[in-house]
Amino acid sequence: MTVRISNTAPMLELFQDAAGLKNAAGNPRNKQIVLRILQETARLIEELDISDDEFWVGVEYINRLGKSNEAGLLAAGLGVEHFLDLLNDAKQAEAGRTGGTPRTIEGPLYVAGAPLSQGYARMDDGAEDDVATPMFVEGQILDLQGQPIAGALVDLWQADSQGNYSHFDKSQSEFNLRRRIVTDAEGRYRARSIVPSGYGCNPQGPTQECLNQLGRHGQRPAHIHFFVSAPGYEHLTTQINLSNDKYLWDDFAYATRDGLIGEVHFIDDQALAAAHEVAGRFAQLSFDFQLRPAANPEAEQRSNRPRAFQEE
Numbered sequence: 001m002t003v004r005i006s007n008t009a010p011m012l013e014l015f016q017d018a019a020g021l022k023n024a025a026g027n028p029r030n031k032q033i034v035l036r037i038l039q040e041t042a043r044l045i046e047e048l049d050i051s052d053d054e055f056w057v058g059v060e061y062i063n064r065l066g067k068s069n070e071a072g073l074l075a076a077g078l079g080v081e082h083f084l085d086l087l088n089d090a091k092q093a094e095a096g097r098t099g100g101t102p103r104t105i106e107g108p109l110y111v112a113g114a115p116l117s118q119g120y121a122r123m124d125d126g127a128e129d130d131v132a133t134p135m136f137v138e139g140q141i142l143d144l145q146g147q148p149i150a151g152a153l154v155d156l157w158q159a160d161s162q163g164n165y166s167h168f169d170k171s172q173s174e175f176n177l178r179r180r181i182v183t184d185a186e187g188r189y190r191a192r193s194i195v196p197s198g199y200g201c202n203p204q205g206p207t208q209e210c211l212n213q214l215g216r217h218g219q220r221p222a223h224i225h226f227f228v229s230a231p232g233y234e235h236l237t238t239q240i241n242l243s244n245d246k247y248l249w250d251d252f253a254y255a256t257r258d259g260l261i262g263e264v265h266f267i268d269d270q271a272l273a274a275a276h277e278v279a280g281r282f283a284q285l286s287f288d289f290q291l292r293p294a295a296n297p298e299a300e301q302r303s304n305r306p307r308a309f310q311e312e
């Protein structure tokens with residue numbers, strides 16, 4: 001039989017004291033959250049009969065997770081980041097706010113301050129000219145009526161052909177494959193990039209270690225991340241997941257959603273290649289985004305999640 005003490009008065013008093021509820025200093029909201037975490041942790045230990053050894057292995061795991069900066073990755077891999085998307089969708093639907101391109105997870109690899117350009121940008125630095133397939137990405141930013149939004153900001157980032165992101169992969173140049181593009185009068189953005197590779201968690205890292213315990217892989221399909229914003233419209237955090245990837249519907253981070261599949265077309269035509277100023281095979285991807293009107297000025301901004309930042 002499960003021994004329970006977490007619901008007794010002395011334990012509640014201990015946790016209330018630990019959460020600072022007996023003093024007037026500190027932050028009331030965080031006190032409330034910490035109290036709940038303590039209570040839920042105690043209940044979980046009781047109900048699953050967590051041994052002392054299991055508890056301390058868990059504590060040591062959290063230390064390693066933090067040391068490797070993988071807490072954000074684990075949040076995605078355990079579906080919590082996707083849960084937040086679905087919860088936000090449900091709240092919006094409750095308020096009658098539907099339509100537009102679906103949101104999906106940001107992931108932990110955005111870097112603020114990427115180079116800004118008007119209408120068009122080349123995203124890659126050419127370092128992979130010999131190994132990567134050039135890819136031309138273009139589309140329109142539209143409102144819910146299908147009207148173009150001029151002056152929208154398309155902030156996009158992607159991995160290289162090895163599945164690595166600049167800033168985190170120090171072998172890449174600054175802001176490689178990260179750009180901010182302002183849409184033209186037709187709401188259009190265009191980019192020359194390379195076909196990104198999907199990627200997996202570091203096989204030696206704590207996220208994959210956890211996934212191994214769950215019998216799961218840590219792979220993602222190839223994708224391109226987007227923030228799309230414009231004055232008067234709801235900020236959109238999303239991704240295009242590339243149609244030709246075997247992990248498209250088996251994404252360890254649960255980011256693939258209906259309405260977010262990008263059809264990649266590979267073109268082997270010397271004349272067309274020359275017209276695009278590339279040497280051989282290249283890819284084309286067209287993707288439009290539809291933005292919802294913003295309910296309030298805060299909705300126009302991206303979340304205040306802590307992020308990496310580099311000076312321009």
Ligand SMILES: [Fe+2]
Nearest residue numbers: 107109223225
């Ligand atoms: Fe990513």
